[in-house]
Amino acid sequence: MPRSTGAQARNERAGVPAKSNWVVLQMTPEHLIARVRAGFEYQEFEFMQERLELSLRDLARLIQIPERTLMRRKQAGRLDPGESERLLRLERLLALAEEMFRDVDKALRWLKTPKSALGGNVPLEYAATEVGAREVENLIGRIRHGVFS
Template identity: 35%
Template sequence: MASLLGRMTADDQKPIVPTDWLFAIRKGFSSRALDSFGQNINATDAELAKMLGLSVRTLARRRRMLILTPNESDRLYRLARVVVRAGDVFDHRANGLVWLRSPNAALGGLTPMSMLDTDIGTEIVKDLLGRIEYGVFS
């Protein structure tokens, strides 16, 4: 996770245990985490904004402010967690990203990535990844 998000806090401390993540999210990730995530998944600003439920202008404003809100940090953490999970299921982050960006019949033709803007969509995608991992027909 830390490699996907890069430096998440202003003091450059990387979370080690779950409570570190909790405190980092509550404090608000550095906008560098957003940039690192975008680069690591090769996403445009428009795609990042959509995944985070923001406008492109708000995204630019967060970069100027150098910090995300706790809510935005939580969303970014949720997105990164799914990207890591998809990479684990498909044996490589690049393969996981291809799957996340491809229309999926089990999701009614939607791409898994398009569902990650809500908690319920994220849970549906994570459930589908679990079924794929264990060979359950999806």
């Protein structure tokens, strides 16, 4: 079961329903497309920053948002569609890894450790591109199905 994060506790106190990253795996493509097109709320960025246990700077780098732009997004309260789509990639990978390991700490450790099947790259960093994210998803699928990788 995913552990509660500081962001989740704050959200619960503020009346925002708690989220599981697995929800992203259950959303229809139409719903995901609509959310991405509208741009994720900045709060989603902060939620993922805490879930991934990364600094704001590191998460911004992973989804290719310059620091000044990130500050503007915080003031506006919303990411643009491209940034939202890149954040969605990481949400999906975290959800798949959590589902595979059934443990958030193991999932995070796996996502942050270089993998020989990815040419020695770290899955979160490899997922900076759509092609890389698909390769990480494929690797997770192979592991889940017992294929040596």
